[in-house]
Amino acid sequence: MTKLDELIVRRIRNGTVIDHIPGGQSLNVLKILGIRGGEGYTVAMVMNVDSRRLGKKDIMKIEERELAPTEVDRIALIAPEATINTVKNYRVTKKMKVKLPDEIKGILNCTNPNCVSNKYREPVKPSFIVASRTPTLLICKYCGTYITHDEVVAQYALAG
Amino acid sequence: MITRKWSSTLGGVDMFNGRDVISISDFTRDELEKIFRAALKMEKSGKREQSLLKGKLLATAFFEPSTRTRLSFETAMHRLGGSVMGFSEAEGTSIAKGENLADTIRMLDSYADVIVMRHHLEGAAKLSAEIAKVPVINAGDGSKHHPTQAMIDLYTIWRELGKIDGLHVALTGDLRYGRAAASLIYGLTKFRPRKLSLVSPALLKLRKEIEDFLRNSGLNFSEGENLEEIIEDLDVLYVTRIQRERFPDPAEYEKARGSYRIDTELLNRAKKTLIVLHPLPKLDEIDLRVDETKFAKYFQQAAYGVPVRMALLALLLGAVRL
Numbered sequence: 001m002t003k004l005d006e007l008i009v010r011r012i013r014n015g016t017v018i019d020h021i022p023g024g025q026s027l028n029v030l031k032i033l034g035i036r037g038g039e040g041y042t043v044a045m046v047m048n049v050d051s052r053r054l055g056k057k058d059i060m061k062i063e064e065r066e067l068a069p070t071e072v073d074r075i076a077l078i079a080p081e082a083t084i085n086t087v088k089n090y091r092v093t094k095k096m097k098v099k100l101p102d103e104i105k106g107i108l109n110c111t112n113p114n115c116v117s118n119k120y121r122e123p124v125k126p127s128f129i130v131a132s133r134t135p136t137l138l139i140c141k142y143c144g145t146y147i148t149h150d151e152v153v154a155q156y157a158l159a160g
Numbered sequence: 161m162i163t164r165k166w167s168s169t170l171g172g173v174d175m176f177n178g179r180d181v182i183s184i185s186d187f188t189r190d191e192l193e194k195i196f197r198a199a200l201k202m203e204k205s206g207k208r209e210q211s212l213l214k215g216k217l218l219a220t221a222f223f224e225p226s227t228r229t230r231l232s233f234e235t236a237m238h239r240l241g242g243s244v245m246g247f248s249e250a251e252g253t254s255i256a257k258g259e260n261l262a263d264t265i266r267m268l269d270s271y272a273d274v275i276v277m278r279h280h281l282e283g284a285a286k287l288s289a290e291i292a293k294v295p296v297i298n299a300g301d302g303s304k305h306h307p308t309q310a311m312i313d314l315y316t317i318w319r320e321l322g323k324i325d326g327l328h329v330a331l332t333g334d335l336r337y338g339r340a341a342a343s344l345i346y347g348l349t350k351f352r353p354r355k356l357s358l359v360s361p362a363l364l365k366l367r368k369e370i371e372d373f374l375r376n377s378g379l380n381f382s383e384g385e386n387l388e389e390i391i392e393d394l395d396v397l398y399v400t401r402i403q404r405e406r407f408p409d410p411a412e413y414e415k416a417r418g419s420y421r422i423d424t425e426l427l428n429r430a431k432k433t434l435i436v437l438h439p440l441p442k443l444d445e446i447d448l449r450v451d452e453t454k455f456a457k458y459f460q461q462a463a464y465g466v467p468v469r470m471a472l473l474a475l476l477l478g479a480v481r482l
Contacts (some may be wrong), residue, residue, distance in 0.1 A: 003443075042412060060308065065478050112282060112283050114281060114302050114303075115279070115281065115282050115283050115286045116261070116279075116281040116282065116283035116287045116301075117283060117287075119260075119281065121260045121262075122260050122261055122287060123291075124262075124287050125264050139369070140283070141283075141286070142282070142283025142286050142287060143282035143283040143286075143301075143304055144283075144369055145301070146284075146368060146369045146372075156177070
């Protein structure tokens with residue numbers, strides 16, 4: 001992290017630092033993590049700082065919260081280049097780079113209302129083949145519908 | 161006995177036995193050509209009943225109406241000496257009481273040796289194939305796939321013109337929601353037609369996923385709205401129905417209907433060898449006078465439905481090996 005960022009947001013003692021979120025997407029990352037504000041977590045965010053790799057990026061620090069693997073997968077959908085650092089006692093103890101798996105299951109719905117995977121009475125979990133990682137493009141395993149990056153973001157926004 | 165003829169002339173690994181038929185994309189060119197050759201043999205055996213599938217039972221699960229597809233599957237099974245059970249509408253079955261698709265398929269799976277199904281939900285056949293142990297054949301799922309129709313369409317071109325490679329094929333009508341057109345496009349990418357022209361009103365243009373698929377396939381294709389510009393160069397004209405309910409404005413529908421109507425005046429400018437196909441049912445997108453011309457091959461196409469489906473059933477149930 002740059003010196004400038006450190007000036008804006010102080011270091012955290014225990015928790016998670018998510019870096020390289022595409023500019024403006026950190027609110028959606030919060031939604032993925034189910035953080036609405038009432039949970040009491042101390043959260044610091046920096047939005048739209050200059051980034052050589054991404055143009056503009058967001059950074060987020062969440063105190064006293066570690067991420068589950070399914071949460072990491074979901075973050076990968078909207079921030080495919082994010083890095084996730086676990087911090088313990090001011091030290092980074094684990095560094096993870098998110099990576100979209102080849103197939104994702106159950107964490108997103110197909111946008112086609114006529115898709116069999118949207119029928120709650122059928123024993124089926126929505127499943128998607130990852131056709132492209134940057135930008136995110138998913139293909140429904142059942143009906144073949146394309147799910148674009150914007151549609152993924154819109155779905156998380158709705159879920160919030 | 162036809163059984164002996166099969167085994168004596170053909171051999172090798174069986175890539176068909178027990179397989180599901182969900183999308184035409186799942187088949188290679190080589191496999192499609194094997195189905196064609198098997199269909200040709202079935203065609204030559206005519207209406208004579210065979211015993212290749214004696215003792216086998218086909219379940220027809222038509223949650224949506226069908227005439228040709230269901231009847232040609234039933235005919236195919238009967239001709240091969242097998243029997244058929246099932247339903248042709250959800251009414252009068254437990255589905256009308258609210259039973260889900262999965263439970264219905266579990267039941268059919270335990271009764272029958274192969275299931276043919278049509279359902280309004282997209283991906284329904286894929287889900288059913290995951291549930292059933294016996295082969296599931298998709299006879300139409302929503303606006304997505306109709307693989308056996310595409311096999312018949314390709315077989316018709318192959319039979320009538322002797323090849324698919326090198327031809328200029330045009331598809332017209334509803335290319336957005338029509339599953340027959342979509343499946344034929346996927347199927348054509350397995351071959352090397354000279355050109356594919358997609359002629360439809362702007363509202364009914366290809367869905368993006370099919371367009372991307374086409375682009376990635378490397379097939380030479382173009383989209384347009386005017387059939388008159390290309391009619392003289394065509395080898396195959398594939399016509400599909402334009403449905404009124406797709407248009408928000410009735411005036412738009414009337415306009416589209418008028419400009420995509422195939423009549424003898426248009427066909428006078430075509431090559432003598434042009435064939436006109438249609439998955440049927442047709443309404444008024446083809447002028448009735450076209451039926452009597454040598455261009456009209458859609459009734460023959462429907463007739464080919466039986467030998468192609470016979471070939472497929474015999475292959476999936478391991479009664480013939482290629």
